[in-house]
Amino acid sequence: QEQLVESGGGVVQPGRSLTLSCEASGFTFSRYALHWVRQAPGKGLEWVAVVSYDGGNEYYADFVKGRFTIFRDNFKNTVSLQMNSLRAEDTAVYFCTRMRGSDGAFDLWGRGTMVTVSS
């Protein structure tokens, strides 16, 4: 069964750091680009970042550029999001999602992990 499971969420103070992880199973992890998408409480979906299938390319939304880093380990089947200089507006559920190469759609999502930035 294909699955993505996020972990690492929690409560963190403004200005501090947190690293989220997403573990994949049931498919050939190294064939897919992986993304992080977030959703603030009661708000819409926001694309955060992508890492290419081989880890060679990364792209970030403007609102996290310079603060967040996405990286993957194709041996451990994990993708991570290191989040530095966290702000209250980063409070959200963070979803890990797989992009299908054949059409560019997000075809597999995790259940998300909640990050709360608060003093």
Add this chain to the structure above:
Amino acid sequence: SYELSQPPSVSVSPGQTATITCSGDALPTQLAYWYQQKPGQAPVLVVTKDTERPSGIPERFSGSSSGTTATLSISGVQAEDEADYYCQSADSSGFYLVFGGGTRLTVL
């Protein structure tokens, strides 16, 4: 930064057709995708590549795109279709993705 615009809400009676639009300057050159999200759940892909319906999605879901507007149509709306719907695409470079603000579909 690039934005996609959706109406915040759409309401229809059961059996009617719901139409949700998504506007963006790069849509003439970038594909649109549509996701359904129900409370407390992860999004589910309902239309891919502007017009294609993924396996397992009911035939009543369809997509179209013309110029700077992509459209999701749900014909014969059922109570179970009540959800938030998001369009998703990319900017003109293709590297930076974006979601529309979402449309809440209410089945009256």
